[in-house]
Amino acid sequence: MSEESYSLHLEDGKQVKLPVYPGTLGPKVVDIRKLYSQAGVFTFDPGFLATASCESKITFIDGEKGVLLYRGYPIEQLAEHSSHLEVCYLLMYGELPTAEQFAGFRESITRHTMIHEGLKNFYNGFRRDAHPMAVMVGVVGALSAFYHDSLDIHNPEHREISAHRLIAKMPTIAAWSYKFFHGQPFLYPSNKLGYAENFLRMTFGVPAEEYEVNPVVAKALDQIFILHADHEQNASTSTVRLAGSSGANPFACISAGIGTLWGPAHGGANEAVLKMLDQIGGIENVDTVIDRAEDADDPFRLMGFGHRVYKNFDPRAVIIRDACHKVLDSLGIDDPQLELAMRLEEKALKEDYFIERKLYPNVDFYSGIILKAIGIPTNMFTVMFALGRTVGWISHWMEMIKEKDSVIGRPRQLYTGPTERDYQPITSRR
Numbered sequence: 518m519s520e521e522s523y524s525l526h527l528e529d530g531k532q533v534k535l536p537v538y539p540g541t542l543g544p545k546v547v548d549i550r551k552l553y554s555q556a557g558v559f560t561f562d563p564g565f566l567a568t569a570s571c572e573s574k575i576t577f578i579d580g581e582k583g584v585l586l587y588r589g590y591p592i593e594q595l596a597e598h599s600s601h602l603e604v605c606y607l608l609m610y611g612e613l614p615t616a617e618q619f620a621g622f623r624e625s626i627t628r629h630t631m632i633h634e635g636l637k638n639f640y641n642g643f644r645r646d647a648h649p650m651a652v653m654v655g656v657v658g659a660l661s662a663f664y665h666d667s668l669d670i671h672n673p674e675h676r677e678i679s680a681h682r683l684i685a686k687m688p689t690i691a692a693w694s695y696k697f698f699h700g701q702p703f704l705y706p707s708n709k710l711g712y713a714e715n716f717l718r719m720t721f722g723v724p725a726e727e728y729e730v731n732p733v734v735a736k737a738l739d740q741i742f743i744l745h746a747d748h749e750q751n752a753s754t755s756t757v758r759l760a761g762s763s764g765a766n767p768f769a770c771i772s773a774g775i776g777t778l779w780g781p782a783h784g785g786a787n788e789a790v791l792k793m794l795d796q797i798g799g800i801e802n803v804d805t806v807i808d809r810a811e812d813a814d815d816p817f818r819l820m821g822f823g824h825r826v827y828k829n830f831d832p833r834a835v836i837i838r839d840a841c842h843k844v845l846d847s848l849g850i851d852d853p854q855l856e857l858a859m860r861l862e863e864k865a866l867k868e869d870y871f872i873e874r875k876l877y878p879n880v881d882f883y884s885g886i887i888l889k890a891i892g893i894p895t896n897m898f899t900v901m902f903a904l905g906r907t908v909g910w911i912s913h914w915m916e917m918i919k920e921k922d923s924v925i926g927r928p929r930q931l932y933t934g935p936t937e938r939d940y941q942p943i944t945s946r947r
């Protein structure tokens with residue numbers, strides 16, 4: 518029970534007391550669930566700018582201070598010392614695993630990496646030039662047609678098997694979307710390899726020869742997966758929760774999340790960054806492009822800049838900026854696009870427009886450059902984001918299902934359409 522309350526004084530002299538709940542970190546929340554029954558009004562908050570849609574113990578972000586914690590652990594420490602699979606365990610189960618727990622988890626994920634042979638037919642049904650995110654939405658949704666044995670969302674074992682299946686199969690599904698696009702044979706996963714290594718082999722390997730994994734590339738990819746693993750109630754995670762609140766199966770929910778992630782204001786931003794750098798062409802055009810970004814009459818925005826939550830800096834961008842330089846150095850790549858990106862960053866950070874609006878480079882600004890350097894095609898960038906984010910989606914889905922008072926999500930609205938009117942036959946309409 519809440520000891521604190523928030524009083525609302527209405528025009529008719531009535532007073533409504535609303536309970537206030539504290540979290541362990543971050544702002545308190547006012548519980549407005551009884552507001553309508555007591556005061557007859559809804560709250561209006563399009564885009565959820567000031568609304569906590571749920572209670573969660575998974576991830577904390579302090580956008581003003583640039584803090585990101587997974588289950589309390591700073592992202593900087595996890596990115597430096599942990600691995601993506603260990604972070605998956607942490608996000609799903611709440612604690613870092615012991616050696617024994619981790620061995621069991623890794624074994625389970627490794628043993629679930631193959632996908633049903635029947636799913637191959639799905640790939641052949643797509644146009645060869647289909648966007649890989651379109652393929653992901655379709656194939657991940659279709660998993661529910663192949664794994665009925667784990668679809669009882671009220672059974673904790675079923676939920677866990679589905680979660681492991683999703684984390685394990687995502688690299689295979691993603692790599693096969695690349696293979697299909699390139700007209701190359703699908704490669705099956707290898708149990709000898711780690712998570713990122715397996716993805717790299719299934720993507721870039723061919724059956725005709727051995728594929729040697731570059732450890733620098735595998736490490737950078739693993740780090741990208743860690744940085745993207747969760748980000749509390751972002752648009753795609755909220756979509757997964759909303760879809761899950763109806764009782765939909767986890768494969769359908771994650772497929773809905775993938776669809777949401779596709780948008781350029783969300784996961785599509787890293788792809789948009791590379792397209793933007795291509796369009797800018799060279800460093801001689803940096804001034805013009807900054808002018809365009811600052812022009813209120815021009816819809817152009819600098820892709821990879823700004824964030825709904827981080828209004829200081831994106832801590833993931835700091836880590837990935839460093840990783841970006843390491844990868845380019847170790848691969849010996851001297852990329853003019855990186856120089857262009859650095860010039861854009863340098864120039865934008867000095868501009869009053871960007872300073873006043875607290876617009877800083879976000880994680881996508883740099884992840885696109887790393888992905889390009891390791892050979893991932895631009896249209897696969899958002900797929901890489903989806904791969905990393907799968908564990909976040911499934912962890913939130915599991916947390917939501919376990920809630921005692923979980924109800925179907927159903928926002929209300931401020932209706933501004935026509936008031937009631939009578940139907941007119943077509944002959945008398947003007």
Ligand code: CMC
Nearest residue numbers: 781782783784786810818819820821822823824825874879
């Ligand atoms: N370039 C130029 N101006 C910008 C930009 C930008 N990238 N982002 C915001 N602004 C301006 C915007 O025009 C507005 O100006 P004014 O106050 O004069 O009207 C002001 O900054 C506030 O913008 P907003 O749209 O109200 O801010 P928001 O918090 O709602 O938007 C955002 C966040 C990420 C949608 C937006 O910054 C954006 O479109 N960025 C580019 C796309 C991008 O990089 N998205 C990836 C987000 S990070 C990945 C993830 O976590 O999913």
